[in-house]
Amino acid sequence: MLKYTIRRLLGMIPMLILISIVVFTLAKLMPGDSLSGEIDPLNTNPEYIAEMREKLGYNEPLPVQYFDWITGFLQGDFGKSTRFKVPVADVIIEKIPNTLFLGVMSLLITYILAFLMGMYSGRKPYTIGDNAIAGVNYIMLAIPSFVAAVFAIYFFSFHLNWFPFGGSVDILVEEGTLDYWFSRLHHVLLPALVLGAMSTASYTQFLRNDIIENSRKDFVRTARAKGTPLKKIYNVHILRNSIIPLVTFLGFDFAALIGGAIITETIFTYPGIGQLFLDSVTSRDYPTLMALTMLLSFLTLAGNLIADILYGIVDPRIRLD
Amino acid sequence: MTGNYTTKKTTPLLQVRNLQTGFKIDRKFYNAVENVSFNVDRKQIVGIVGESGCGKSVMSLSIMQLLPNGIGKIRGGEIDFEGLNISELSDKKMNKIRGKEISMIFQEPMTSLNPVFTIGYQIEEVILNHESISKKEARLRSIALLKSVGIPRADKIVNEYPHQLSGGMRQRVMIAMAIACQPKLLIADEPTTALDVTVQAQILELLKDIQETNDMSIILITHDLGVVAEICDEVIVMYAGKIVEKATVDELFNNPKHPYTDLLMKAIPKMDEDVEKLATIDGLVPSIINMPQIGCRFANRCPKAMPECLTVTPQLGEVEPQHEAACLLYDESWPAGEERQREGVPVL
Numbered sequence: 001m002l003k004y005t006i007r008r009l010l011g012m013i014p015m016l017i018l019i020s021i022v023v024f025t026l027a028k029l030m031p032g033d034s035l036s037g038e039i040d041p042l043n044t045n046p047e048y049i050a051e052m053r054e055k056l057g058y059n060e061p062l063p064v065q066y067f068d069w070i071t072g073f074l075q076g077d078f079g080k081s082t083r084f085k086v087p088v089a090d091v092i093i094e095k096i097p098n099t100l101f102l103g104v105m106s107l108l109i110t111y112i113l114a115f116l117m118g119m120y121s122g123r124k125p126y127t128i129g130d131n132a133i134a135g136v137n138y139i140m141l142a143i144p145s146f147v148a149a150v151f152a153i154y155f156f157s158f159h160l161n162w163f164p165f166g167g168s169v170d171i172l173v174e175e176g177t178l179d180y181w182f183s184r185l186h187h188v189l190l191p192a193l194v195l196g197a198m199s200t201a202s203y204t205q206f207l208r209n210d211i212i213e214n215s216r217k218d219f220v221r222t223a224r225a226k227g228t229p230l231k232k233i234y235n236v237h238i239l240r241n242s243i244i245p246l247v248t249f250l251g252f253d254f255a256a257l258i259g260g261a262i263i264t265e266t267i268f269t270y271p272g273i274g275q276l277f278l279d280s281v282t283s284r285d286y287p288t289l290m291a292l293t294m295l296l297s298f299l300t301l302a303g304n305l306i307a308d309i310l311y312g313i314v315d316p317r318i319r320l321d
Numbered sequence: 322m323t324g325n326y327t328t329k330k331t332t333p334l335l336q337v338r339n340l341q342t343g344f345k346i347d348r349k350f351y352n353a354v355e356n357v358s359f360n361v362d363r364k365q366i367v368g369i370v371g372e373s374g375c376g377k378s379v380m381s382l383s384i385m386q387l388l389p390n391g392i393g394k395i396r397g398g399e400i401d402f403e404g405l406n407i408s409e410l411s412d413k414k415m416n417k418i419r420g421k422e423i424s425m426i427f428q429e430p431m432t433s434l435n436p437v438f439t440i441g442y443q444i445e446e447v448i449l450n451h452e453s454i455s456k457k458e459a460r461l462r463s464i465a466l467l468k469s470v471g472i473p474r475a476d477k478i479v480n481e482y483p484h485q486l487s488g489g490m491r492q493r494v495m496i497a498m499a500i501a502c503q504p505k506l507l508i509a510d511e512p513t514t515a516l517d518v519t520v521q522a523q524i525l526e527l528l529k530d531i532q533e534t535n536d537m538s539i540i541l542i543t544h545d546l547g548v549v550a551e552i553c554d555e556v557i558v559m560y561a562g563k564i565v566e567k568a569t570v571d572e573l574f575n576n577p578k579h580p581y582t583d584l585l586m587k588a589i590p591k592m593d594e595d596v597e598k599l600a601t602i603d604g605l606v607p608s609i610i611n612m613p614q615i616g617c618r619f620a621n622r623c624p625k626a627m628p629e630c631l632t633v634t635p636q637l638g639e640v641e642p643q644h645e646a647a648c649l650l651y652d653e654s655w656p657a658g659e660e661r662q663r664e665g666v667p668v669l
């Protein structure tokens with residue numbers, strides 16, 4: 001398995017190079033550069049702007065610029081955020097824990113909800129309960145996440161006052177205390193619920209259908225013939241089989257979640273990678289944007305790899321080598 | 322190979338009486354098994370033969386109460402196991418019988434085992450379901466069981482997964498699982514159909530050995546009369562959900578009565594014959610939806626059919642001592658049949 005992982009990691013290198021070229025080219029093709037976003041052309045000396053462009057290397061031939069950027073990138077120098085005037089790495093590292101926290105929480109919510117509902121529906125298909133679950137799920141699937149987010153804020157924050165409107169933590173509490181962590185949890189819950197509910201529907205229905213399919217398999221009949229109680233057959237024999245496809249989703253979800261967080265974080269003004277991404281677009285902070293895009297691409301590739309490795313772990317029929 | 326058909330002083334191990342099992346198709350029930358009655362004595366091997374679709378599996382799943390939930394249902398009759406009617410037991414009570422008193426092995430060894438659990442886990446499960454022993458003891462038992470069914474390297478195989486074994490080996494695992502709690506009755510539903518000819522013979526021999534050492538009874542379902550001749554004491558021939566003939570093996574092979582049995586006999590492959598020339602019976606078993614309600618269900622394929630066969634339903638009755646058949650040719654209240662049989666003139 002180690003050999004397999006190393007081989008796959010090496011295989012990612014050409015992909016990442018290709019992606020970096022695309023990212024770089026796209027960034028250059030975008031109208032304007034960081035100077036046109038930050039500086040008011042009406043009251044700044046055009047010569048100064050030209051000088052700055054020269055200094056930042058914006059006049060070099062593109063391949064040279066790419067080479068400069070990529071060598072820096074490989075050494076961990078992602079450039080300087082033109083918006084915050086600090087290294088991009090610092091900006092990203094500051095926001096990453098928030099997004100990870102949100103991502104993990106929403107995954108947890110998705111999995112818990114989907115398992116509870118999917119297992120019930122799969123065991124009792126075509127009953128009222130199953131239909132009700134399907135109904136709720138399809139409604140959740142049909143409502144766009146930004147609409148859900150706005151409604152959630154309106155009801156739970158504004159009307160009921162259960163959750164804060166935004167941010168990731170109460171600024172008044174002292175870092176590291178129990179109150180601090182509680183406040184973070186309090187802040188993350190609503191966005192995580194909205195983000196988590198988004199994929200719950202597909203997970204639930206997938207699990208339900210897989211359980212129904214597996215319950216018709218011959219091995220279930222064998223287990224019944226051994227005198228195994230039905231409950232154990234569902235919770236052990238069938239579930240262990242139905243978990244296999246679900247676990248492989250986990251890898252893909254990881255990258256998808258951060259993508260999904262862009263909208264959710266922005267609406268909830270939750271300071272994470274997603275919000276940073278959108279802000280960087282509007283302020284033409286290309287160094288940050290490029291680094292973030294590379295990060296997302298890497299996460300997608302890594303997610304695929306994790307999915308495949310998990311597959312090899314949970315399914316004894318798959319051998320990774 | 323003589324069955325103990327005559328010496329039935331004690332109650333038989335299993336008594337099936339007037340079993341009717343149906344399936345719900347488009348909100349209507351159709352019987353797949355109708356009026357089936359037979360006994361299985363202790364230490365007896367009863368063979369059940371018949372073509373595909375004649376209700377053999379449905380009959381055996383009825384005994385185990387493993388019919389597809391909500392679709393298949395026992396609609397009448399009794400199944401007495403050691404004097405207790407098990408056809409009405411709750412699932413919880415049935416779980417105490419399944420795997421402990423009555424076990425079952427199936428036709429498809431490739432799919433009958435759970436692909437994500439080790440062989441050891443799956444054998445231990447049946448033991449732990451019925452006995453309160455430690456996991457460690459159960460593991461030792463399962464290794465011993467694997468050895469007893471002729472699996473080499475049993476101490477390694479317990480940790481392997483089903484996909485690592487061949488079909489014959491998996492069927493041996495199924496057998497090990499089925500006999501783990503020393504059941505009194507083993508139902509083997511076409512245990513060798515999916516296997517190579519040489520492996521088939523080995524598995525049958527194994528079943529016969531186990532039957533003898535464990536003093537177990539076996540219901541052996543097959544569509545191969547050759548298999549029956551080899552190990553059974555008694556044979557039941559089924560057609561379209563009904564029993565059409567029932568006799569001891571010797572009696573049936575020496576003196577087949579029902580035209581359907583006759584045709585099945587002709588279909589037994591002989592070693593010196595080309596397999597391609599194997600006689601098959603023309604036509605198909607009627608599906609349960611299109612089952613003729615009166616007359617003989619075999620009439621449309623029977624070479625000896627008479628006009629009455631379409632209007633009079635033959636009943637299972639004794640045609641020789643300890644030999645029953647359901648055919649108008651042997652119905653005494655139907656003399657026309659006897660005559661035609663002598664002339665041997667097919668009428669339809």
Ligand SMILES: Nc1ncnc2c1ncn2[C@@H]1O[C@H](COP(=O)(O)OP(=O)(O)OP(=O)(O)O)[C@@H](O)[C@H]1O
Binds near residue numbers: 353373377380511607
């Ligand atoms: N789940 C089901 N739903 C509807 N009909 C069924 C179902 N299972 C079996 N049947 C019907 O019951 C009849 C008997 O089927 P059964 O499986 O008992 O045949 P069999 O004798 O075991 O055949 P084979 O030799 O192919 O195993 C068939 O006509 C079949 O179509």
Ligand code: SF4
Binds near residue numbers: 581648
């Ligand atoms: S009753 Fe008639 S059709 Fe049926 S088996 Fe006998 S002769 Fe053939």
Ligand SMILES: [Mg+2]
Binds near residue numbers: 377378379510
């Ligand atoms: Mg069958």
